[in-house]
Amino acid sequence: NAGVTQTPKFRILKIGQSMTLQCTQDMNHNYMYWYRQDPGMGLKLIYYSVGAGITDKGEVPNGYNVSRSTTEDFPLRLELAAPSQTSVYFCASKWGGTSGHNEQFFGPGTRLTVL
Template identity: 95%
Template sequence: NAGVTQTPKFRILKIGQSMTLQCTQDMNHNYMYWYRQDPGMGLKLIYYSVGAGITDKGEVPNGYNVSRSTTEDFPLRLELAAPSQTSVYFCASSLPTWTGSNEQFFGPGTRLTVL
């Protein structure tokens, strides 16, 4: 299993540009998450999904959008990139909480710089 994969690894955007960060998992996990991590800080939840067709906002959703058309994929869309969105973005997945084993598996991250 590849686990959670993210593309691209690095990206530089100009202010106002848009892009999609890709995330795929092959563990058949229902739950998927997007976090951002700013230097020296913890992880802030942007959006999450408990299954295909279902998404919900996390702590810092402004400026982002997500979709979940399949169990495997959970892309994150940035519209009108701003310098404040410079960060490292992590995608994660887990089994549902009722399984009692809801540890999150993280992808390698995407380092995004907005200039």
């Protein structure tokens, strides 16, 4: 299994540009997450999904959109990039429900710079 994969690894955007961060998992997890990590900080939740077709906002959703059309994929969309969105973005997945150990598996991250 590849686990959780993210593309791209690095990206530089100009203010006002848009882009999509891709996330795919091959573990058949129903829960997926997008976090951002600002310098010197822990991760903060942007959006999450408990299954295909179901998404909801986390702590810091402004400026982002998500969709979940399949179990495997959970893309994150930035419509009008702003310098405040310069961060490292992590995608994660887990098996939600009453079984398992509640562990989230993380992708390698995408470093995004908005200039």
